[in-house]
Amino acid sequence: MLPNYISQLMVEAIKKAQKKGELPAFDIPAIVIERPKDPSHGDYATPVALGLARYARMAPVQIAEKIIKRVKAVDFIDEITVAHPGFINVRLSTAWLAQQVETILAEGDQFGHIELSDKKVQVEYISANPTGPLTVGSGRNAILGDTLANVLAAAGYDVQREYYVNDVGTQVDNMGKALYARYAQALGQGVPNPDEYQGYYLVEMGQVLAADVGDQYLHVDEADALAFMRRYALDGIIASLKEDAALIGVEFDRWFSEQSLYDDGTYGKVFNFLSQRNMILERDGAIWLKSDDENDKENVIVRSDGRPTYFASDIAYVYNKLNIRGFDWAIYVWGADHHGHVKRVKKVTEVLGEDPDKIEIILYQLVTITRDGVPVRQSKRTGDFITAREVVEEIGADAFRFMLLTRSADSQMELDLTLATKQSNENPVFYVQYGHARIASIFRKAEEEGATMDGGDVALLTHPSELDLIRQMLRLRETVADVVETLGPHQLTYYAQDLASAFHAFYRDCRVVTPEDPAITAARLKLVNAAKITLANTLRLMGMSAPERM
RNA sequence: GUCUCCGUAGCUCAGUGGAUAGAGCGUUUGGUUGCGGACCAAAAGGCCGUAGGUUCGAAUCCUACCGGGGACGCCA
Structure with missing residues (x-):
């Protein structure tokens, strides 16, 4: 990936400068490569010279000058400059950028895949x-x-x-008891309903079960009946959980x-193993995991029963x-x-x-659900909660995923159901998908006009909006790496919007299908095809659809 | 009380020590006798909770405090 290459180039340049005596000897620190916010600062930048000032005992600008003098020439870099107070700015070659369109087309739905690790996770x-x-x-x-x-x-x-x-455990036992009660009730028996799991789904399950098997479980040993109820309820719930999960992809x-x-x-x-290592102890009839740390609490691993x-x-x-x-x-x-x-x-x-x-x-952080600003309690035990299915049926799986993915995991979020359904049509996912659909539409238009991207020369892509779009497309790989490094998948949603935004700006500035200029038409069809691929790949990573029309 | 997350534009939120702190929504204004206006452009809007500290440089790291969420079970 580009930032790694650039970082490597810098390390080599510093070493070379040191060897030539232009910089004093010091251990080279990890080199940070960042994307400057201001486009006039180039595509990548590093503040490495700023940090080296104290070790080299030189002014950062001077260090930066000495470093860039020794950076070897590579095809993807156009120029490297020094900016006050000592940043090194790297500008990518526009010819190289344009060429990346071919790379993206060749990689297709694999574009965005990187070989970071092959570990088993x-x-x-x-x-x-x-x-x-x-x-x-x-x-x-x-x-x-x-x-x-x-x-x-x-x-x-x-x-x-x-x-x-x-x-295993109390919760599923209680659910078994609850189903038993619902089953008995469905048969007109007055078995007291345990004050657990009052969800409608168990009422329905009890009715179905009663209809299927009759009253046979009322006449068997209660322990056997409960064991059956427990298993039956579990199987039913797991099956429905699979459906719920599938509904959101x-x-x-x-x-x-x-x-x-x-x-x-x-x-x-x-x-x-723990016992042999003397890691457990018995107290109050229960078995506890010892703690070697005085401040740390001991925890029960086996209850007294x-x-x-x-x-x-x-x-x-x-x-x-x-x-x-x-x-x-x-x-x-x-x-x-x-x-x-x-x-x-x-x-x-x-x-x-x-x-x-x-x-x-x-x-x-947990999601607080409100309806018209009033908190909605979330409890499976009382049956008082909002299911994912209800919301997905209102706003669709893509908007649902996008909404929950946008915020970082650390940020607590409030979800107002009324607002979420009312505003679902302005969910940013549609902005991203619209970009994809718009490109599909361009290709439909191209087909009408008999234009194709065959033989298109990407070297013709020199308009600033074209190059900006390519730059955004190339960010996909870096975004994948960033998400892995920070375990923050929310970054994808912001990247997706940036990418779509670059496409829409391009669309404003550059006409693709222009019958009087077949060469530029072909080149731009290649470009938008690459953009379509990148948008689709990004949406796919987020588990969302990439529609041809909407 | 201890632990933990959060506090950034009117609202919802990005921002893993770097340059003039960003986006969406909302507000105001403008835009295409041509490929989809679910679009584009511009403007307004900020003591980055407060106070110290660390350093060349802090929204970001450290400490304290203020405000909000969550956890401190022989529940999971």
Whole structure:
């Protein structure tokens, strides 16, 4: 990638200048390459000379002069200049820029893919309790995780997408009880409804079940009936979660069962390991994970009734990810309400003898839902919550994804349902998609006129708006790298808007289909085709459609 | 009380130590007898919460304080 090349050129130039005695000896620091905000400063810039002033004991401008004198000539750079107070500005060659259109056309839907790493990474996201439909809050989790997975794949990683199904524990037990009550009620029995999971979906499920199997579960042992209810409810909910996820373009490679960690012996293995290392203790009838740090809290892993806690599962799960399945990197996407759990999981990873740097936990701030400014409670237990499906049916999956992706994970967001539906037509995603559709329209026009891009000479692309568009297209690779580095997929939404904006400005300035000038027509058709590819690839990374018409 | 995230234009938000702090929406004004006006251009709008510190340079890093969200369970 360009910034890396430029950085390398600078390092070589500094070394050369040092060898020639033009600069004193010092260790060369990491060289920051940035894109200047002001276009008059060129395409890339580095403040490296400013930082070197103290080591070289020279004025930054002088250092910069000495560096640029030793930068070797390369085809993609037109000129390198020094600007006060010591910036080195790099301007790309316009001929080289124009030539990149051919590169983009050749790469096609692979444009934007970079070979950053081929490591095996897992992204685990959503992983909401399987006790009800996908909520809007989980929607944010879904979009963050899914987009990040897309970008990691584009960066060369071997990506696996996983949903961790919490099919063990109190919550699913309660759901089983609730379904049992709904089932009994559907049969006219007055079984007291446990004050848990009052969602409509369990009422419906109970009715369907009653119609399917009759009253047989009223006559079996209650424990057996509950076990069946639990399993039945889980299967039903998981199936509907898959549908909800698919509705927003999210699909997983694997739905990983928490229960399986107990069934296949993983939990037993890590428990023995911790036990042998004297990492656990018994108190008040429960088993706790010791802490070597006085300030750190101890955590229960087995309750006094013998049932393991979710933390016990998490220990086994991280072992499963890193040791058994051998992921080089495991990314978790969690709501900020789980932040207290981060330290524990990192710690126990280390205790298990794994590298805690191999796990990365992305926390996103919770979404507050309001309707006409009034907060809407979000509780699966009371059945009082807004589902992702409801909102998607109102505004569409693309607008839904864009809305939740635009803000950084750190930023807490308020989503007003009334406002979101009212303003959905001005969602920026349509601006980006409009660019794509407009290009499709240009090609329809070109076909009418009998014009094609065959034989187009991209060297004819010299208009400032043409070159600006190419510059924006080339930013896709850098954006992919930035998203991986910062784990901030929201950057894509801003890039997409910049790219679309550059296209629309080009469209204003340059006519593409001009029958009296077939040469420029062909060259510009190549350009807009490359822009179409870039827009489509960007939209695809964000999990959104690229329409031909809208 | 401890931990954590946030505070940037009227609103919603970008901005991983660099040059004159940006975008969208909203407001005002203008634009194409030609490829889609879901577009383009211009203007107005800012003690970057407050106060110190670190340094050549701070919206960005550190400390304290103010204001808002979240977490501190044998729930997940």
